[in-house]
Amino acid sequence: MSLLQVLLLGLCVALGAAVEIQRPRGVPLSKREFYPENKPFTCLDGSRTIPFDRVNDDYCDCTDGTDEPGTAACPNGVFHCTNAGFRPAFIPSSRINDGICDCCDTTDEYNSGATCQNTCRELGRKERESLQKMAEITKEGFLLKQQLIEEAKRGQQEKQRKVTELQESKTSVEDKVESLRTVKETAEQPEKEAKERHLKAWEEQKEVLRLEKDKAKMAEAFLELDDNADGYVSVEELQSHPELDPDGDGSLTETETQGLLGGADRVDTTVFQDVWSNIKDKYQSESQPEAPPPVETPREEPVDPGSDSDVDRYPEEDLGDEDDDEDDDEDDDHEEDEDKLPPASRSEEKVAEDEGAMPPYDEETQALIAAAQKARDEFEEAEKALREVEDQIKSLEKEISFDFGPSAEFSYLYSQCYELTTSEYIYRLCPFNRVSQKPKYGGSETNLGSWGSWAGPEDSKYSVMKYEHGTGCWQGPNRSTTVKLTCGKETTVVSTSEPSRCEYLMEFTTPAVCQEPPSLDSLLHDEF
Numbered sequence: 287m288s289l290l291q292v293l294l295l296g297l298c299v300a301l302g303a304a305v306e307i308q309r310p311r312g313v314p315l316s317k318r319e320f321y322p323e324n325k326p327f328t329c330l331d332g333s334r335t336i337p338f339d340r341v342n343d344d345y346c347d348c349t350d351g352t353d354e355p356g357t358a359a360c361p362n363g364v365f366h367c368t369n370a371g372f373r374p375a376f377i378p379s380s381r382i383n384d385g386i387c388d389c390c391d392t393t394d395e396y397n398s399g400a401t402c403q404n405t406c407r408e409l410g411r412k413e414r415e416s417l418q419k420m421a422e423i424t425k426e427g428f429l430l431k432q433q434l435i436e437e438a439k440r441g442q443q444e445k446q447r448k449v450t451e452l453q454e455s456k457t458s459v460e461d462k463v464e465s466l467r468t469v470k471e472t473a474e475q476p477e478k479e480a481k482e483r484h485l486k487a488w489e490e491q492k493e494v495l496r497l498e499k500d501k502a503k504m505a506e507a508f509l510e511l512d513d514n515a516d517g518y519v520s521v522e523e524l525q526s527h528p529e530l531d532p533d534g535d536g537s538l539t540e541t542e543t544q545g546l547l548g549g550a551d552r553v554d555t556t557v558f559q560d561v562w563s564n565i566k567d568k569y570q571s572e573s574q575p576e577a578p579p580p581v582e583t584p585r586e587e588p589v590d591p592g593s594d595s596d597v598d599r600y601p602e603e604d605l606g607d608e609d610d611d612e613d614d615d616e617d618d619d620h621e622e623d624e625d626k627l628p629p630a631s632r633s634e635e636k637v638a639e640d641e642g643a644m645p646p647y648d649e650e651t652q653a654l655i656a657a658a659q660k661a662r663d664e665f666e667e668a669e670k671a672l673r674e675v676e677d678q679i680k681s682l683e684k685e686i687s688f689d690f691g692p693s694a695e696f697s698y699l700y701s702q703c704y705e706l707t708t709s710e711y712i713y714r715l716c717p718f719n720r721v722s723q724k725p726k727y728g729g730s731e732t733n734l735g736s737w738g739s740w741a742g743p744e745d746s747k748y749s750v751m752k753y754e755h756g757t758g759c760w761q762g763p764n765r766s767t768t769v770k771l772t773c774g775k776e777t778t779v780v781s782t783s784e785p786s787r788c789e790y791l792m793e794f795t796t797p798a799v800c801q802e803p804p805s806l807d808s809l810l811h812d813e814f
């Protein structure tokens with residue numbers, strides 16, 4: 287039975303009792319039958335039976351205190367306040383005649399001399415107004431809940447219909463993807479073959495160029511090594527190049543030199559071709575320019591304050607802008623001339639750059655590449671469309687299978703967010719997603735928990751939401767939030783608090799949690 291039902295029931299019983307039924311002081315109407323007058327009284331725990339005149343005689347005979355409901359004799363006794371016009375209540379018997387009015391009808395202070403006023407009618411009036419307002423809110427909220435259920439039902443049907451359509455669309459898109467995959471693979475095969483032919487031709491061309499270059503370098507080296515121009519390169523002539531030392535000990539012996547020449551004392555151009563591989567990696571051409579010496583920066587001399595520093599320190603011809611212009615011209619001329627130099631005189635990086643660039647594809651290969659690229663683009667576009675359809679299906683199926691309550695009445699909260707602003711913070715609740723807190727006057731947002739589960743009691747599972755695994759507290763647990771749902775016509779965050787460190791509590795009103803209010807007739811037939 288809900289709190290509203292209990293309050294209405296108590297009020298109905300109080301208002302419905304036009305005639306007060308006589309019973310011993312402090313005994314509720316529901317237990318009147320256990321106190322028959324002029325008959326022995328049996329303690330309600332069955333421990334003993336006593337004469338009826340010992341009931342409420344200010345002496346405790348029963349261990350459960352039931353023989354003294356109207357006095358303070360028993361420490362475990364309970365006194366019943368009739369409170370006609372308001373809600374009946376129970377108080378500990380120790381409060382009887384203690385000088386403090388606990389019952390609004392003043393019946394607990396019958397012998398204390400305390401001045402009490404019967405406030406039951408006024409309290410009953412106020413409570414009736416409050417209960418009536420609560421009943422109206424509950425009624426309106428329940429009607430809104432029925433609308434939410436109907437909307438959720440239609441929404442679920444619409445989502446299911448959309449899933450069916452997307453499944454059919456997915457089949458069509460899958461077929462298109464497979465068809466375009468075949469087109470792509472068909473177009474890529476001649477593209478691949480044409481690229482391979484182009485690459486092979488380029489590599490063959492590079493090999494020819496490499497061989498020609500190597501041959502030219504070999505011929506140049508032979509002429510440079512043949513110091514006496516007799517058409518032979520001898521051991522003595524080769525020994526003038528210590529950089530060819532095979533063991534790196536700083537000296538090129540006759541034996542080592544003969545080894546470089548294949549064991550001969552001298553070789554002609556024909557044999558030199560065979561031994562060139564022993565020499566070429568270390569050989570340094572005599573015509574290869576040497577690296578320029580480092581430029582030394584002249585040290586600046588102290589300036590005499592009494593002299594014309596510029597004139598004293600530099601010759602007259604060094605002053606002015608003309609020489610600067612000439613230097614710039616020389617630099618430009620040097621850059622222009624660099625491209626005119628033979629490959630041997632240019633930097634290795636520049637040569638490698640020129641020789642490493644693959645020539646452009648011919649028109650036929652470019653056409654095949656363009657056709658293959660178009661097929662790839664169309665295939666990738668179709669694959670993207672398929673992924674989008676699959677994502678939509680996955681999202682809809684997740685939403686359809688989500689636990690939005692017995693009749694999906696909470697589904698309208700999905701993808702919505704609600705805020706509450708306090709003096710310091712802005713709290714944001716996104717049902718089924720997360721809870722956050724942000725300073726009102728700037729600062730970063732703090733995660734107070736992500737959706738966990740419904741966490742209400744067994745008979746009211748959907749009255750509490752739990753959000754867990756939020757941002758960790760300093761030397762403490764991760765933040766979490768409990769959201770208590772209460773009936774209301776509006777959907778809003780009512781309050782927020784932090785009962786325990788890093789554990790937050792929110793009150794959230796929604797018509798989705800409203801229950802059908804009980805009728806007055808059904809309450810009057812219930813036992814209080």
